[in-house]
Structure formats: structure tokens, C-alpha cells
Amino acid sequence: MSGWGKPPGEESEDARLKTFQRSGEALFTGGLNNSHSGNLSVRVDNAMWITRTRTMCHKLDRDDVVVAALDGGGDRSELSREAIVHETVYRETGHDAVVHCHPRDAIAAAFLFDNIPCLQIEGQGALKGMLPVIEVEIASASPQLSDAVARSLLLYPAVMVRGHGLFAAGSSLDQATHRAFVANETAFFYLMAKRHGADIDDLMSRPYIRIPYGTSPANSEKPA
Numbered sequence: 077m078s079g080w081g082k083p084p085g086e087e088s089e090d091a092r093l094k095t096f097q098r099s100g101e102a103l104f105t106g107g108l109n110n111s112h113s114g115n116l117s118v119r120v121d122n123a124m125w126i127t128r129t130r131t132m133c134h135k136l137d138r139d140d141v142v143v144a145a146l147d148g149g150g151d152r153s154e155l156s157r158e159a160i161v162h163e164t165v166y167r168e169t170g171h172d173a174v175v176h177c178h179p180r181d182a183i184a185a186a187f188l189f190d191n192i193p194c195l196q197i198e199g200q201g202a203l204k205g206m207l208p209v210i211e212v213e214i215a216s217a218s219p220q221l222s223d224a225v226a227r228s229l230l231l232y233p234a235v236m237v238r239g240h241g242l243f244a245a246g247s248s249l250d251q252a253t254h255r256a257f258v259a260n261e262t263a264f265f266y267l268m269a270k271r272h273g274a275d276i277d278d279l280m281s282r283p284y285i286r287i288p289y290g291t292s293p294a295n296s297e298k299p300a
């Protein structure tokens with residue numbers, strides 16, 4: 077996908093580290109992670125670069141991002157505990173970056189709803205209109221979780237795991253991070269609308285919902 081920077085495999089190691097640092101800082105300052113929650117990864121050829129276990133994702137140094145083969149082999153002791161989810165997503169989908177975080181509004185909304193529709197046009201574009209919620213018995217680092225997350229990410233760019241957090245994917249960490257923010261905002265807007273008694277079906281039927289970003293006639297008059 078264009079507009080989201082180079083694919084991870086075409087970046088230098090220095091540039092790749094900067095994308096990890098940029099995403100980690102944004103997720104923390106935006107309230108989508110606590111001091112030690114979350115993990116980030118990108119796919120490069122048959123391997124993934126992923127944050128080390130117990131890192132603070134908003135304070136990443138070079139040693140905090142480690143590489144692992146996607147075949148499950150090698151020493152896995154340094155990898156993020158959710159590495160099994162990340163590598164399953166890379167094996168089962170076409171995504172090249174995965175963000176996992178603990179966004180408060182989205183976690184709260186996922187206690188209450190099985191699907192969280194996007195009431196704002198940014199969510200219609202970035203999340204394909206829906207933030208799905210999955211529930212599994214072992215909601216961290218399990219094969220069951222990995223399979224459920226990968227299945228959801230084939231259909232939607234982000235998925236909530238009830239009682240745990242969010243997985244968002246994309247062509248780059250920048251794009252996956254943006255999707256994580258939009259997912260949390262989607263949940264906040266939906267919670268607010270429900271709390272204040274809004275007619276959700278009416279909001280979802282409005283014409284603006286079906287017209288994507290950037291398709292206004294005025295946009296065609298802008299220079300390329």
C-alpha cells in the first residue's frame with residue numbers, strides 16, 4: 077500500500093529501529109499502552125523483527141528489537157511473549173507489520189460488545205467499518221489466540237481480544253499504529269454514543285458513512 081513509507085524489508089536497520097521507536101512512543105503517549113504492555117513487529121523476508129520481552133515500548137534501544145525466523149525455530153527466550161501471535165499472522169495473512177497494545181477505551185468496549193461499528197469516516201476507511209471482538213479461553217500467547225487473531229486479520233485490519241488488548245496489522249508499523257489509534261477512537265465514540273442513547277442504526281445509515289476519505293470532487297482539483 078502506498079503512502080505509509082517503505083515496506084519493512086526495504087528499510088535500513090537504522091530506519092527500521094526508528095519506526096519501532098516512533099510507534100512505541102506514540103502508543104504510550106496516546107494512552108494505548110502502559111509502562112510495559114504491548115509489542116511490535118515487522119516481517120522481513122522469512123523472518124520477523126520483534127520487540128524483546130519485558131521492554132518498555134516507548135523507550136526502545138537497539139537491543140530491544142530482536143530477529144527470529146518465522147518457522148518457530150531458534151532461541152525464542154528473548155522474544156515478546158506474544159511472538160506466537162505475530163508469527164501466525166505473518167504465516168496466515170499478507171500483513172507486514174503487527175502492533176499489539178492495551179488501549180483502555182477499546183478494552184472497556186470489548187467487555188460489552190461483540191462487534192464495534194465505526195461511526196466516523198476515518199474508521200470506515202482505516203478499519204473497513206468494524207472493529208471485531210474475539211474471546212478465547214487462553215487470551216495470551218496461545219495457539220488458540222494466534223489462530224483466532226490471524227483469522228480476524230484476514231477480514232479486518234484490527235481485532236480486539238476480550239479481556240486483553242488489541243492486535244492491529246498493516247503494510248508498515250506506521251499504518252498498523254494508525255489503525256490501533258483509530259480502533260481505540262472507534263470504541264470511545266461507540267461507548268459515548270451508546271451511553272447517550274444515540275440511534276446507532278440511524279447513524280450508520282447516514283450518507284457520509286459510505287463516502288470514503290479523499291473522494292470529494294474538490295479533491296480531484298488538487299495537484300497530484
Ligand SMILES: [Zn+2]
Nearest residue numbers: 113114240241
Ligand atoms: Zn498484551
